[in-house]
Amino acid sequence: MAKIGVFVCHCGENIAAKVDCTKLVAAMESHPGVAIAHEYKYFCSEPGQESIKKAVTGHGLTGVIVAACSPRMHEATFRTACAEAGLNPYLCEIANIREQCSWVHSDGEQATRKAIEITRSLVEKVKRNNELQPIEVPVTRRALVIGGGIAGIQAALDIANAGGDVVLVEREASLGGHMAQLSETFPTLDCSQCIMTPRMVEAARHPKIRLLTYSEIEKVEGFIGNFNVTVRQKARYVDMNLCTGCGECIIKCPAKKISGEFDCGLANRTAIYTPFAQAVPNKPVIDSGHCIYFKNGKCKACQRVCPTGAINFDMEDELVELEIGAIVVATGFQVQNTALYGEYGYGRYPDVLTGLQFERLASASGPTGGKIQRPSDGKEPETIVFIQCAGSRDPSKGIPYCSKICCMYTAKHAMLYHHKNHDGNSRIFYMDIRAAGKGYDEFTRRAIEEDGAGYVRGRVSKLWQENGKLMVRGADTLLGRPVEVAADMVVLATAMVPQSDSKELGKTLGIGYDEYGFFNEAHLKLRPVETATAGIFLAGACQSPKDIPDSVAQASACASKVLALFSREKLEREPVIAQNNEATCSGCWGCVLACPYNAIEKKDLTDRAGNLIRRVASVNAGLCQGCGTCVTFCRSNSIDLAGFTEKQIFAEVMGL
Amino acid sequence: MSIQEQYRSRAKELLREGTVKMVIGYGAGTTPLRRRPIFITSPDDADRLVLDAACRTNLAGYLLREGLLADQKSVAVFLTPDGVRTINILAAESQLATEQVIVLGFQIDGENARQLEGTRVADFSGIIAERKKKRKEQPSHEVARKLEQMTSVERFSFWEGEFSRCIKCYACRAACPMCWCRRCVVDNNQPQWVNTSSHTLGNLEWNLVRAFHLAGRCVECGNCSEACPVNIPLHLLNRRMTEEVLTAFDYYPGADEHQEPVLASFRKDDPETFIL
Structure with missing residues (x-):
């Protein structure tokens, strides 16, 4: 004979304000099989849980229903309480009368009726519940980190330094990601290369980290603690064991006019190339799409000059099978395609740049050696116009969100420009200045007060070329009048968007993503690094726009989650199979x-x-x-x- | 030699040589235009075989009679191209091995039965591919078109009317070569998902469940409608499901014996139009 206990939670006023809990208790008391029904303000509290435990032992309950919030919230809480009272936890069920009832209805009477229905149906279910025992599974103590930017490197190092094995997969030929492309970093203006490249080297040399560059995730199977991952190592056509990184091949390669990705098209590269001088591993790769040999079967100049015979044109993609316990996704972001903003003339006028291109111009490792010059004629610009929110916060272009980093890097750009060209004149069109972060507001204030950044509140409507100048027309909404600036260079703070294939990766991994393609966390506030898929975690800008401090913090948070998982001998799994x-x-x-x-x-x-x-x-x-x-x-x-x-x-x- | 004579002698030969232990074909029925399945095991009985335009039933399902193929010996069956597709599906669903099936292929063209070349199911892949192409271009059946034009309320009441006649005899299930479950879902009474009594709701439940279970599996042989004693146009439901999977997933059931079931397989580019 079933003896079910029903516990109706008021959830403060969340439930009680709409649902007549006393009526619900009365309805349950008369339902067949229900031994007791109680109500209380907060059953999740200590006295609440105690009262459930007492009822379980006192009445010899065979099943428990807690009519409260979503089971995602407190199912574990109440099941643990039941287990402590000696009742198999799987004989406790949650009737969700908050999210699915009180919160979504305005009519109290109808909400009460619905709450009765919901609770009654769960009583009927729990009568047929069986005792279940948890399943134990082993844990493979090896983490896979996808993405070798700052977030991925940080997570990999943190896990490896604690003794965990790590496989770090990067799809480009070198570690580094976007951070390696930056000049100086806000708000302290330390050189990005100087703080990034030692990390890259550390990751590559770490005995616990296996580095797979020029590789992509092919297949993911299994589950937390026991993933089976297949990685496709793309053919480099350069034998990594033989190559010494001398660079002879790069000098001799006749295909020299390929727009370089690392310099955002501001400089050319060869078909056999290392992405940048400080690349890790510092060994070249052949871009078979541009290689003359792959195009028409003749050339092999690199093979002839290679002193160690490392060039192998017959190399094929290799599939690497990995046993993995946890996965950290740190695939980063892309800069939005500026084609969306025809009115800003990107692509038409060579001196209209994206923020990332400006980083390359300002970088000591960049194509100009850190001199800020116009791509069109090499002249130093006398006036630069910076346009913030070029894409971000613009629902009409499909990006209603704030890219978060642009206010800061634009202030930094103006500052760097002023440092390099004291007479330079910068004008920044902005909507708001969002400088929330340690030292951030001080930084923008410094840009304005000490480094001559001229902020104009308003949007730019049009940009055209006239007498060798880029004419920028916009509005100054504080003064309430139109402005026109004759600029030598225009820098667009383009939006941060997910990698173009992030949705594909999301499907491969079995994790959710939002409408833009940013990966979804399990709970925005309380579980920001976990995904809804157990054992897969998120770090960096693949989740949402983030700056370096946030990305690094989240990467370390991921590492702590992974290490917590690895600290267990066995995992207990729900016996729901x-x-x-x-x-x-x-x-x-x-x-x-x-x-x-x-x-x-x-x-x-x-x-x-x-x-x-x-x-x-x-x-x-x-x-x-x-x-x-x-x-x-x-x-x-x-x-x-x-x-x-x-x-x-x-x-x-x-x-x- | 008439086509019937040709097939009789082929059957005789297959049995005499011991290539097959049985020939499943058509014999004379109770009325001149009716054919019934016959199961020939001796070459002497091969002359009872009939092959003409009245041979419409899909015989593939008889291969699954419990134990028939358990001895690994082969059986020859008279099959139209849709019958061959049935064999492919049954093989894909691991219910039989195609090596045990010798096909006596034929096609009905108007008033005549026409011979089809080939003895193994794989020999018919060209014909099946051709049928898929035609199926895509094929205009809807007249009644089906009428149904499409109805509002959902009208359509529901049309089917309500049809299903009100259903007597839950399960002749459709018995006739369908795809209904090979060891236990049908309607026979499961723990819990009783499908109401067994033959009132309209129970009838709707049964027939709609069956239609869903045939999605991506039905070859449109028409056995169900032929078998229905109260003339419910069951094939219209299945035709509709066939069109759905064909347009949504470019899936034509029974294309070959390795085809994965449409509802159990997943491709990254599958349309998700049905997900709200």
């Missing part, structure tokens, strides 16, 4: 195909003499994640999900 009825299974293997975790195997049914009678599906409890895909696929309803059996769900539905 699929079970197959071998008597009715016809062995069509639809479930095998449908299973995203490869958790279903084929099992032989034999007679006593060992002769094969039939083959049926069999669920591997260690691999099954309880997603239920197989259950929905199975036409004969042979597969069922423990904790959510068809009988339970049916009773729940019929309880409505």
